[in-house]
Amino acid sequence: MRRRIFLASALLAASFSAAHAQPHPIEVQDPWARATLGQSRTGAAYLTLSATGPAADRLVAASSPVAAKTELHNHIMVGNVAQMRPVDAIEIAPGSPTLLQPGGLHIMLIDLKAPLQAGTSFPVTLTFEKAGAVTVQVAVRANRPAAPVGHGHTH
Ligand SMILES: [Cu+2]
Secondary structure, three states, rough: HHHHHHHHHHHHHHHHHHHHHHOOOOEEEEEEEEEOOOOEEEEEEEEEEEEOHHHHHEEEEEEEEOOOEEEEEEEEEEEEEEEEEOOEEEEEEOOEEEEOOOOOEEEEEEOOOOOOOOEEEEEEEEEEEEEEEEEEEEEEOOOOOOOOOOOOOHH
């Protein structure tokens, strides 16, 4: 038994030093949020998560100074109606980026302290089960304008 405990601590020490010698094992791409409309006190942040190494990981928490509360959400269909539901974690598998995007997984920002304004950015700290925490800057984009009226061409 003593020997097994020694082995476990040696493995822990090895994985700790390996983690420090390599870039962050989760790459976060294109973090963005929509500007809030009117007096809305909630927002959502979107991004893409990729495992850069062979290990899977899970996003287990997010936090931001702009919101009193931050939750991980998904959209699910209940009959024909899309509803948001909190999820405990968001899985990240090697070789298959996990997309957080409108209509799907997202980071819900609840009780915003101020409106999210296009052209600004704000920090969000993501906590991964294995990779630990990383803080990214989320760019606020304008809400997509309504389709132009009386202008026939589309690209
Ligand atoms: Cu939500």
